[in-house]
Amino acid sequence: KLKDLSPLVLLENLENSLEKSHFHTLTSSTNVFPKEKHLLRDPQSFQQRYGSCAIVSSAGALLDSDLGNFIDGHDYVVRFNNAPTMGFEADVGNKTSLRILNSQILSKPQFNFLNSSLYRNVSLLVWDPSKYNATLEQWACSPDFPFVDAFFSRRRQIQDEDLHLMDPRGLWDLWDYLSLHSPLPIPPNPPSSGFIGLALTLSFCDYVDMIEFVPSLRMTKRCHYYDTHEDVGCTLGDWHPLAAEKLLVLSLNPADDHAIFVNGYVRIPGFPSQLQ
Numbered sequence: 001k002l003k004d005l006s007p008l009v010l011l012e013n014l015e016n017s018l019e020k021s022h023f024h025t026l027t028s029s030t031n032v033f034p035k036e037k038h039l040l041r042d043p044q045s046f047q048q049r050y051g052s053c054a055i056v057s058s059a060g061a062l063l064d065s066d067l068g069n070f071i072d073g074h075d076y077v078v079r080f081n082n083a084p085t086m087g088f089e090a091d092v093g094n095k096t097s098l099r100i101l102n103s104q105i106l107s108k109p110q111f112n113f114l115n116s117s118l119y120r121n122v123s124l125l126v127w128d129p130s131k132y133n134a135t136l137e138q139w140a141c142s143p144d145f146p147f148v149d150a151f152f153s154r155r156r157q158i159q160d161e162d163l164h165l166m167d168p169r170g171l172w173d174l175w176d177y178l179s180l181h182s183p184l185p186i187p188p189n190p191p192s193s194g195f196i197g198l199a200l201t202l203s204f205c206d207y208v209d210m211i212e213f214v215p216s217l218r219m220t221k222r223c224h225y226y227d228t229h230e231d232v233g234c235t236l237g238d239w240h241p242l243a244a245e246k247l248l249v250l251s252l253n254p255a256d257d258h259a260i261f262v263n264g265y266v267r268i269p270g271f272p273s274q275l276q
């Protein structure tokens, strides 16, 4: 159980369970979209190594954090969905290397996926949940949100873009790891974009700072730093197994309480075998 495992063992277990899993992006060797398979590209950007990486949660607690310079000082910065930087630079910085997008961003016109500057000149990683144990073919026939046309028409339009799609079975491999290491049963839904980002970056970063993922003393009912909507479910979890993700991240982190609860970040070393 979680409380008996050291941060290093938890991290090794995560690395080992992802190594043998489907936790990667779909490439042109995947036959699931036969007409478009040539449009799926190898994710070379995820094969490069970085020293310091920052994952910027979208939490309301980022407001008034003054963490912008700290975040921008990292070599690689991950953000999520439609979280803006413009107007919030002092608290969240403005550097973006990768944006992780759930499939709602591609499916709902309000997010303006094809035209918004939020999704330009950065690497993009899209995910859409499948049913547990569904095959790739079953998922491709009925994805959770109808994002597929937008994905491939953008690949056609902007050919040199670093745009990738997660294998949805990998999300459940990550869920299995979470479930196995959680003291209580977890909701039967895939992990949040934040936890997907952590699992991805641990394989190519020396260390990963997760900003306001484990809530600091600035915790607020506000869902996002960029809008006024209040919902504690955003921080504690309603659909995603977010509470279990946060407990696990806290257990992986060797940083001191001041860094976590006053400064607002946890620091997790990259996967052990990558650092040798």
Ligand code: NCC
Residues within 6 Å of the ligand: 056, 057, 058, 059, 060, 080, 081, 082, 101, 102, 104, 105, 191, 192, 193, 194, 195, 212, 213, 222, 223, 224, 234, 235, 236, 239, 240
């Ligand atoms: O809210 P969301 O997440 O875009 O946040 C990105 C990641 O930041 C972390 N977070 C966010 C808010 C908060 N108070 N605390 C946090 O720790 C989480 O790790 C989260 O993953 C998502 O994961 O993709 C999610 O997306 C939203 C929504 O689809 C997008 O923001 C677009 O509007 C989901 N909300 C709804 O569907 C209503 C959310 O459940 C998960």
